[in-house]
């Protein structure tokens with residue numbers, strides 16, 4: 001029984017990591033940018049919920065989704081579009097700059113102390129199911145993640161812009177030669193990454209009941225690890241990597257000796273380094289795309 | 293249709309094109325031939341907006357186009373089939389073809405043109421739902437050309453369409469090009485293979501070391517000593533053969 005319980009924990013945590021990793025992987029696959037500011041999208045979503053505390057849940061959630069999506073589009077327009085032709089290292093550094101900038105704006109407005117928020121706290125309750133105590137939030141996280149993933153798959157397979165984005169991810173120049181608008185596919189990628197980030201915000205705030213200007217940092221690191229494990233540039237890989245990191249984290253939490261548990265994340269990163277030595281290109285990598 | 297004047301392109305300190313003049317009239321098939329590194333691909337990539345020019349001008353339909361983005365040019369009727377084909381290997385044949393129609397929104401027209409392309413290259417119909425990465429080299433070349441045609445281009449730029457293909461497939465590809473010419477398409481084709489290009493084209497430019505060494509009607513160029521000298525890099529110029 002405890003194994004099944006742990007499995008539910010692992011899948012629900014993994015699904016949230018997968019959402020965060022998909023946000024990172026999506027931007028990377030289109031423009032070879034590792035967007036560390038993705039964590040700040042997640043964090044700002046948290047603060048939108050905090051600022052709207054007391055409003056109906058739906059208003060808080062929808063506002064978070066909308067504000068984070070607009071912020072993602074704003075980052076692209078103001079910071080990353082002018083650097084479109086820059087090298088990947090330059091882009092990476094720019095994303096750190098954006099990340100620190102947003103953190104410090106929030107720090108100036110709200111201060112550095114974590115603050116409590118009452119958001120979806122009813123979901124913290126568990127229900128009994130076949131002898132298991134399942135927290136509702138975990139079930140919802142799994143269901144919502146699966147729904148978002150199915151939505152993404154349909155979007156990338158069935159919509160014109162989705163197919164254009166897959167083409168652009170494989171060979172950006174060739175896609176442009178066929179008339180695919182560079183600005184448009186990149187903007188849509190950022191909008192999608194914003195939507196994904198906002199769902200991670202909803203989960204984090206509901207789960208922890210707090211917001212802080214640093215709340216996105218750990219999540220973005222884990223998302224980065226997950227997308228590297230899956231293979232940078234592969235969205236399926238990013239999702240898979242998220243689930244793997246979730247399962248590993250929960251297993252460590254459950255099976256590490258008591259006194260080592262506080263250092264769970266250190267073990268996660270240690271295993272990650274070992275993984276990189278074994279398979280530096282990730283699990284599901286495609287060939288590096290040839291460019292015109 | 294296309295008028296290129298004094299086009300100069302550098303890659304860092306390397307000069308790839310040093311003042312190239314080329315004209316292509318509507319309905320013409322014009323070939324650019326030249327040895328490795330002559331600058332042929334650079335020429336096509338510059339026309340298509342991928343590579344930035346240092347100096348000179350390119351006019352397409354009497355409109356200056358240097359500096360325009362590739363997607364803008366695609367929407368205005370220019371299509372490039374680049375060297376190496378650049379098929380989207382993880383996408384299906386159907387998706388590759390559909391991407392060619394990106395600038396268009398006339399569903400019925402797109403469906404009709406898709407059917408036409410599949411009629412032209414029946415292998416693609418057989419493999420319509422398969423991953424394009426699994427196609428053979430020849431099939432990929434057909435896909436690349438078919439995909440380019442779906443934008444209904446006024447001017448088609450082809451970079452070494454016969455490279456690495458079996459003779460039978462080369463013939464099939466060139467038959468397709470002839471058929472398109474009958475339908476009034478204008479083509480600028482780059483080749484290393486001299487005979488094929490001269491047979492297919494109305495006129496040909498010989499390019500060497502980033503400059504035009506010679507130009508004339510294909511029938512006049514074939515087999516002349518000046519042509520051999522120009523192609524093999526002696527750099528002999530013959531202003532008497534410049535186009536009118």
Ligand SMILES: Nc1ncnc2c1ncn2[C@@H]1O[C@H](COP(=O)(O)OP(=O)(O)OP(=O)(O)O)[C@@H](O)[C@H]1O
Nearest residue numbers: 303306308327328329330331332333334335375484
């Ligand atoms: N991206 C690049 N960066 C630097 N130099 C380049 C680049 N692309 C081409 N060159 C150089 O520019 C010159 C022209 O190259 P280009 O590819 O246009 O020749 P080509 O005629 O198409 O040759 P091939 O027949 O081999 O395709 C060559 O000297 C080549 O080395």
Ligand SMILES: [Mg+2]
Nearest residue numbers: 332333334375
């Ligand atoms: Mg070439």
